[in-house]
Each structure stands twice: as C-alpha cells, then as structure tokens.
Amino acid sequence: MKKVFALPPCWPPLCMVVAGCSQSSRVSYNLSQEADNFNDIRQITVMNCIQGDVLFQMTGKMSITADTQDNQLEIIVEDENGEYKSILLGSVTM
Numbered sequence: 080m081k082k083v084f085a086l087p088p089c090w091p092p093l094c095m096v097v098a099g100c101s102q103s104s105r106v107s108y109n110l111s112q113e114a115d116n117f118n119d120i121r122q123i124t125v126m127n128c129i130q131g132d133v134l135f136q137m138t139g140k141m142s143i144t145a146d147t148q149d150n151q152l153e154i155i156v157e158d159e160n161g162e163y164k165s166i167l168l169g170s171v172t173m
Contacts, residue, residue, distance in 0.1 A: 115144070
C-alpha cells in the first residue's frame with residue numbers, strides 16, 4: 080500500500096522565504112568581507128546632530144569595527160601608498 084503525503088499549501092512560500100533569507104544573509108556577509116578586506120570604497124560622515132554641522136568626513140578603502148564597550152568606531156584606512164593607518168572615532172557626551 081502506498082502512502083500519500085500531502086504538503087500544506089503554505090509550504091512552497093515558506094521555502095522561498097527561508098531560501099531568500101539565507102541568500103540575503105550570505106550576500107550581506109560577502110559584502111562585509113569585501114569591504115573589510117579593503118576591496119570596496121566606503122564613506123564615513125560624522126555630524127553634529129544638534130547644529131547639523133559636518134565634523135568629519137572620509138572616503139576610501141577602510142575596515143570599520145564598532146567597539147560597543149568603549150562606544151567608538153575603530154577604523155583602519157589604506158592610503159594611496161598602500162600603507163595602513165588606524166583612526167578611533169568616539170562619541171562625546173556632556
């Protein structure tokens with residue numbers, strides 16, 4: 080005797096959603112890896128949100144790491160000579 084197994088009607092859309100989530104997370108991971116390996120150009124802009132002034136702006140190949148413990152961004156920049164420099168950007172509270 081053959082057993083018949085029927086899938087509920089919601090099964091195909093659920094498979095597409097799960098596959099889409101894994102694909103988008105893979106793409107996000109790959110883009111982050113490319114940027115962290117200095118293959119993509121990034122731009123950082125630091126603004127004074129109260130007055131709307133641009134305090135710092137930088138564009139180039141850089142690796143950015145958020146240090147939540149110290150409340151700062153740790154940035155390693157590759158300059159046009161292929162040398163690397165480290166920059167720390169932190170928040171100022173008054």
